[in-house]
Amino acid sequence: MRFDPMTGQPIPEGNEQPKFDPATGQPVQQPQNGPAFNPMTGQPFSQTPYQGQSFGTTPEKPKKKTGLFLGIGAVAIIAVLVIFLVVKVAGMFGSPATKIERALANTLKQSSVIDTSVLQDSADDLQVDVELNGKVSGVKVDASLSYAKTKKETSVSGELGASVISTRFNFYMNQSKVCFDLKGLDNPVYYDFTEEKDGDLEDLMGGDVTFDQIDAVLKAFADSESLVKDFEKANSKALATLEFEKADKEEFEVNGKDVKCIGYTTTLDKDSVEAMLEEYKTALESHEDLVDLLEEVTGTDLEDMFDQITDSMDKSSKMDITFYLYKDQIAAIVLEPKGESKVQILFEGGSYPAQNMKVKYGKETIYEVKGEEKDGKITQEVYTNGTKTSEMEYDKESGKISISYSDEYGYDSFTLSGTYEKVKGGFKLEFDDIEIDSYSYSYYEIEDFTLTIQATKGAKIEKIEIDDDALDLGNADEDELEEFAEDVESLFSGF
Template sequence: MSMRFDPVTGEKIQQDSEPRQNQAAASGAARGGAASDTAPGGSAQGPTRDGIYQDTMPGDAAQETDGSGQAGQPYFYQPPAPEQAPKKKKAGPILAVIAVLLVVAAGAVVWAVKSGLFSSNSAKVLAAITNTVRDTGDLTGAFRFGDILLSDESTLTVSTESPDFGMELQFLHGKPRKQMLGSMDISGFMDVDFQAELTEEELMVRVPSVADYIFTYNYQEPKSGYLNDYYGDSLDDIDELLEAIYTPEEQAELDTDLAKTIAEECGNLEFEKASSEEFEVDREKRKCTGISTTVPRESLETIYDEFEDAVRDSMESAYRYGVYGYDMYTEYYFDEIEESRSEMEDVDLTFFIYEKKLACVRIEIEDEEAELRFLGGDTRMQNMQFLIDGEEMLRIEGEKEDSTEVKTVFMEGEEAVSLEYNRKTGALDISADAGRTAISGNVFLDKDSFKVSMDRIMTEGQPVDLTFGMTIEKGASFQEFDGEEFDIGQASVEDIQALLLEMNLL
C-alpha cells in the first residue's frame, strides 16, 4: 500500500485502514499543540491556573491510553480533583491588604508630622509602633547605616573576588560632585582601572589603560558631529538619564506625592478604645490595652493606586533610559494584588499595647482574621508570630547569650532560615535549606562607618569560591582628573576615526 504525505508538513497521512481511534488521538494531540506555546527545543509549555508550567515533549500524545483504548493519566501534571484537593487558607485578599497596610505603616510618621491631628488614642498607637520598631536586636541595629549614607559626603565601596575575577567599585557622593572609581581584573583577558565623574553639566571618564584622554560628554548643550548624526534624538534619553542621576527631582516628586496621599488617608482615621485582651509577652500572659480603627476600602485603594502609579512612572523612566528586566515581575505582582483587591472590604485594625509597645496587631476582613504577635524577650521583636485564622504561617524565635544573638525563622512549622550574630566580633552566619545554603561573614557599624563581608558562601551543598565586601563611610576623597580632554559629544567622524587609529583599534 502506498503512503501519502502532507504537502506542507511532510508528515504521513493516516490511511483509512488504520484504526479511527488513532486518528482521533492524533487530531486531539494536534489541537492541543496548536493551543500551546512552543519552547526552544520543541517542548510545549502552558501555564495552569495555579501558575505551574506543564511540559509536553515532542511526539507525546496529549493523553495516554490503556489497553482498552480509554484515555489514561496525562503526561504532564494536573491538579487533583476539587474533592481531593487539600483545603488551603484563602489568604489572597488578606495578604493583599497587608501589603497595602505596610505602606500605610511606613507613612505613620509622615501622618504624625504633617496632619497635626493627635488624639489620645492615635498618639498611643503611633508611640507604640515607634517604640516597637526601635526595640530591635543587635543584628538589626548593625544595619542602620542610613545616617552615614545620607551624610553630606560619603563613600560606598563594593568589592568581589574569585580565582578568575576581581573587581572594586567606589561611589563618592558630595553635594557638588558625584564620582565613581573602579578597577576590574579578569584573568587572562583584561586589567582595567577607570575614573568617572558627573557634574552639573557633563560626564567625564578616564581609562588610562585605553587612552590618555579624558572623555567628556556635556549633557546640557546641543550635540553636533558623529554622535548626533548617528543617534539623533536618542541622545535626549541619555541626557535626561544623566540629569536625573545628578538631580533625582522626578523620583523625589513621586515619593512626595505618595507620602502626601498616605498622610491624608491616615489623618482621616478615627481611633477608639477597644476591649483589653491577654497576649503572651516576655513569656507571660499580659493584659493589653486595645485601640481599634477601620480603614475604608476606598482609602486602601487610593493608597494602592498612588503606589502603583509611582512604580509605573519609575518603570517608564527606566524604559526611556534603556533599563529593562523587572517589568514581568512587577506586572505579576500588580495582577495578583488586583485580583485579590476585587474581594477587598473595609479593614478593621486593632492594636494591642503593653507598656507602650505593640503586643499584637489584628487585621480583620469580613470573616478572615490575621494577627501579628510580638512575643517579646530581650526585645519586643525578638520573638514574633504571624497567624491567619488561628493557623501559624510564620514564626521568628530569638535568643541571646552574652554578645551572641540567634534568630530562627519558621515557615508553616518548618525551619527556613537561621541567623547567628556576635556583636563583639561582628561574625554573622546564615543557614538555610537544612545547611545546604550558607553564608558566613562579618558586619560592623559605628557612627562613621558600616562594613559587611561575605567570606564563605555555599549553595546546594557546594562551596562557591567567591568573596564579597561592602563599606559605607562618611567623607569622600575625590580624585582630580589629569589629561587632555576629548569631547565625544562634539567630535566629528574624522575625529573618531583618528582616535581609533591612535588606540590601535582600526
C-alpha cells in the same frame, strides 16, 4: 551597523540579535524542549527536574495560599502603607496615633541584630564602601562604591583582571550625567540625561530602547529623594481622613508572658482607598518622565492603573486595622478584611521587640522569626510556611558572624561567614568564606572571594572630569560609536 547592547560588539547584518538574561547578562539558549523558567527567579515553573538530569529528590511544593491573596486584595496593599507610614504623619491623628507612633519607633529601632545606626545618623554625609575581591569564573574582581546624599553623587571604582591582563574602571553619577572611564581607552565616556540628543545610539540599539526611556530611568534614580518627599506629602494628605477608635483589650504573648494589651482601630473602605490613591497619583504625575516610562512599559494609562485597584473592590469592601500596644511597644498589628480570615503580625519580643515575631493568616503561621541571645551569642532563624529559609549566628565577643539562606523549595542556597566590628564613625562587615549552591547560577565558579562592607561618615567621591575630548554617547555618530565598541572589545578580549 547594529551593536550588541550587552557587550558593545558589532552584530553582522542578517544575524539575529541574541537574547540575554537581564539579571546575569548571560546569553539565553532557547530550549527546543524542556521546562519553562520563571524569568525573575531562574527556577523551573514545573517542580520536575530537567529531562535527562538528576537533581536529587525534588522538594514537595507547599500548597499555595491563594486565599491570602484573593481575600485581602488591594486593600491589604494600602494597609501595609498605613502601617509603615503612620510614623510620618501620626501627629494629625491626635492622641491614639501619637501613642502608635511612639510604640512603632520603640519597636522598630531595635530590630537590627548589629548596630547599623550610622546609615541613618550620617545619611547626609555617608561613606559606604562595598569591596569585592576574588575570582568569578576566572575573572579577578575588586570594586568600591561611595555615595554622598547631600550632593547627590555616586561613584564606583575598581579593577577587573584575568591572567596577566587587568583594567581599572571608574563610574561617576550626579544629577545630570553618568560618566565612565576605563584604563586603556583614550578618553572618558559620558551620557547627559537632561539634554536633547541627536546621536545614532538609539538607532543602533534597534529602537528597542529609546533616549526618553534611558533619561527617565536615570532622572528617577538621580532625584529619588524628590520622589520620596512628594510621596511623603501625599501620605499626609491621604491619611488625614483616617480616624482611630479605642478597641477592646486583647491578650498577646510578649517577652514570654501572656499580657493584656490596649488597641486602637482604623477602618479602610473603598472611599478612603480611592482618596488615598488619588493623592499618590497626583504625586506621581509631577514626575512626567517617570509616568511616561511606566505607561509605555506597561501599555496602561496611569489613570487606568489606579482604577484597576479600586475596581477590584466594591462598596462593601473594608478592612479594620488594629494596633495593640504594651509598654510603649507594638505587641500586634491585626488586619481584618470583611468576610476573610484575619492577618496578625505578632511581636513576641525577647531581648528586643522584633527578636521573635510571627505573621499568621487565620490560624496558620506563614512567616516566623525565632531569635535568642545567650552568653553573648545571638542566633536567629527565619521560617517560611514552616520551612527554615535562613539562619544567622553572631558572637558579640569575637565578632564572628555567619549568615545562611535557602529558598523555600531548596533550589538555591548560600552561606556567608566572616566578622563584624565597630570602627570610628561606623561599622565594618567582612565575609571571607562564601559558599553558593544554586541550580540557577551553577555555571559561575567563585574562588577566594571576600566581601567587605564598611559604612562611615564622610563620603569620598571619585569624580571624572569631562572635557571636549570625552565621548558624548547621546550625540555620537555611528562611526564614533563603532570605534568605541571596537576599543572596548579589544580591551576585554583577554578576559
